[in-house]
Amino acid sequence: MADLLPSERSAARKLLGTRLMERGLLTSRQLEMALQEQKRTGALLGGILVRLAFVTPRALAEVLAEQGGVPFVDLPATTPEPAALALVPEAMARRLNLLPLACRGRELRVAMANIFDLDALAELETRTGLRASVACATEEDLHAGIAEAYGDGASMEEVIEGAIRTAEGARSGLETEPPIASLVERLLLKAVRDRATDLHIQPGETTVLTRFRVDGALVQGPSLPKALQSAVVARLKVMADADIAEARRPQDGKFRLPQGRRAFDVRASFLPARHGEKVVLRFLDKTHLVRGIDELGMPPRVQARFSAMLERPHGIILVTGPTGSGKTTTLYSAIARLNTADRCIVTVEDPVEYELPLITQVSVNPKAGLTFATGLRSILRQDPDVILVGEIRDAETATITLRAAMTGHLVLSTLHTNDPVGALPRLRELGVSAQELATALLGVHAQRLVRLNCRACARPCPPGDMADGPESGVWMKGAGCEACAFTGVKGRRAIHDLLPVTREVRDAIAAGAPYADVETLARLQGKDSLRGHALALARAGLISPDEAQRVTVEEG
Numbered sequence: 113m114a115d116l117l118p119s120e121r122s123a124a125r126k127l128l129g130t131r132l133m134e135r136g137l138l139t140s141r142q143l144e145m146a147l148q149e150q151k152r153t154g155a156l157l158g159g160i161l162v163r164l165a166f167v168t169p170r171a172l173a174e175v176l177a178e179q180g181g182v183p184f185v186d187l188p189a190t191t192p193e194p195a196a197l198a199l200v201p202e203a204m205a206r207r208l209n210l211l212p213l214a215c216r217g218r219e220l221r222v223a224m225a226n227i228f229d230l231d232a233l234a235e236l237e238t239r240t241g242l243r244a245s246v247a248c249a250t251e252e253d254l255h256a257g258i259a260e261a262y263g264d265g266a267s268m269e270e271v272i273e274g275a276i277r278t279a280e281g282a283r284s285g286l287e288t289e290p291p292i293a294s295l296v297e298r299l300l301l302k303a304v305r306d307r308a309t310d311l312h313i314q315p316g317e318t319t320v321l322t323r324f325r326v327d328g329a330l331v332q333g334p335s336l337p338k339a340l341q342s343a344v345v346a347r348l349k350v351m352a353d354a355d356i357a358e359a360r361r362p363q364d365g366k367f368r369l370p371q372g373r374r375a376f377d378v379r380a381s382f383l384p385a386r387h388g389e390k391v392v393l394r395f396l397d398k399t400h401l402v403r404g405i406d407e408l409g410m411p412p413r414v415q416a417r418f419s420a421m422l423e424r425p426h427g428i429i430l431v432t433g434p435t436g437s438g439k440t441t442t443l444y445s446a447i448a449r450l451n452t453a454d455r456c457i458v459t460v461e462d463p464v465e466y467e468l469p470l471i472t473q474v475s476v477n478p479k480a481g482l483t484f485a486t487g488l489r490s491i492l493r494q495d496p497d498v499i500l501v502g503e504i505r506d507a508e509t510a511t512i513t514l515r516a517a518m519t520g521h522l523v524l525s526t527l528h529t530n531d532p533v534g535a536l537p538r539l540r541e542l543g544v545s546a547q548e549l550a551t552a553l554l555g556v557h558a559q560r561l562v563r564l565n566c567r568a569c570a571r572p573c574p575p576g577d578m579a580d581g582p583e584s585g586v587w588m589k590g591a592g593c594e595a596c597a598f599t600g601v602k603g604r605r606a607i608h609d610l611l612p613v614t615r616e617v618r619d620a621i622a623a624g625a626p627y628a629d630v631e632t633l634a635r636l637q638g639k640d641s642l643r644g645h646a647l648a649l650a651r652a653g654l655i656s657p658d659e660a661q662r663v664t665v666e667e668g
């Protein structure tokens with residue numbers, strides 16, 4: 113809002129805060145804290161709200177769009193038209209921080225994060241001779257969209273050829289040479305652009321394979337010549353602060369990968385194998401770790417019950433699911449919802465995934481004797497109101513966590529089980545009594561990630577075995593196109609299943625009822641299942657029937 117007068121900025125801030133509160137996305141106390149921070153730093157209110165994790169980037173962009181009277185655009189699901197891109201040079205798009213989307217007659221539609229930047233719009237209209245029509249996007253989506261739309265210069269083949277010419281000299285210190293660094297940077301950039309969560313670099317006998325895990329599935333990447341293997345691995349070891357000279361034992365490391373205003377934390381794993389060290393890089397986009405509860409994709413009934421649990425003063429809420437199912441996102445979003453100046457919140461994690469303001473966060477360090485159990489004992493002496501325990505792994509942690517929930521603390525944690533009711537026998541195996549469970553447990557939430565149909569190529573399809581009732585549905589499946597790399601899927605979302613511990617469920621747990629009976633009782637009180645949520649998404653055409661079947665096969 114650099115183009116507004118001070119008095120206009122003040123009015124805009126008040127309007128923004130009011131709109132966020134009216135939507136239930138911000139409390140008056142959070143707004144007061146953000147305005148105090150704004151007075152201290154002079155930064156824009158919206159950026160402060162996002163940095164404090166009071167609102168998500170998407171929620172802020174949607175409200176700003178409403179405030180400015182323009183539409184919000186979901187850039188990851190939007191493909192800019194080549195004719196529109198040709199009207200605006202890449203350098204200009206980056207400088208003005210906008211992305212051309214479409215051209216209709218004398219109107220050029222563009223996406224912007226700062227929709228109030230009138231100077232940028234005036235320059236755009238002067239340069240193109242067209243009238244600008246603005247849509248609002250998040251800052252992170254805009255930067256990623258500009259990078260993807262305009263490309264990055266030389267092709268991957270040209271970069272590989274340059275690296276090969278450098279490696280032909282067989283000199284030491286290749287990992288520092290610009291062509292090798294450029295090749296590694298290009299692989300990392302491709303992973304980010306393709307929304308990959310992992311990059312595998314796997315040496316073979318005559319070549320080096322690369323694969324990207326996108327939407328949960330491995331996708332083949334470019335093959336690298338064997339001559340580049342040692343230089344690429346060495347370059348990644350330098351970046352991850354690992355020992356270049358050590359190739360006989362596994363190593364772990366990490367580094368930070370800045371991309372515009374975004375920054376990814378990358379965890380590197382080096383594993384000695386038959387044809388050389390295999391490298392797996394995991395990309396953690398912290399900007400997506402904290403969302404509003406209403407952005408987690410919970411069905412309305414589940415969201416209402418989950419939100420009600422967060423308002424309880426004490427007890428334990430468990431989030432279950434396999435690795436990579438979004439449990440951390442759900443927990444961080446819950447903590448952000450609870451984060452106010454009048455609450456003391458402490459976490460113990462392995463490791464701390466995202467720095468949250470006003471919250472004390474502790475990373476476990478087993479080598480130094482700091483485990484979940486020892487950390488939790490110390491936390492209880494810090495006068496906390498809310499405690500987040502990254503994972504319940506052993507009997508000692510389970511016992512301390514449950515007792516903390518029974519002594520006036522609200523506790524959130526994770527557990528590895530297939531469904532909510534499965535948490536009950538798992539905790540009993542860890543030494544928690546039925547009475548402790550009944551007293552402390554507020555609810556158990558299970559989730560999985562499902563792959564969404566590509567919007568560009570989704571076509572009607574038969575329901576198959578998923579049509580297990582008389583209800584009709586809009587059954588769809590992605591056919592495969594350029595937008596989804598011919599996979600038929602693009603993006604993921606969670607499916608949810610919540611077991612609320614009502615009075616009747618609590619009595620059944622305390623009495624040691626069979627867990628199947630607890631599930632039956634909860635179903636009678638309105639509980640659904642992961643399969644039920646997946647089926648609802650399939651009926652709506654958001655996921656394919658095959659995907660719904662795949663992800664809930666254990667319930668079939």
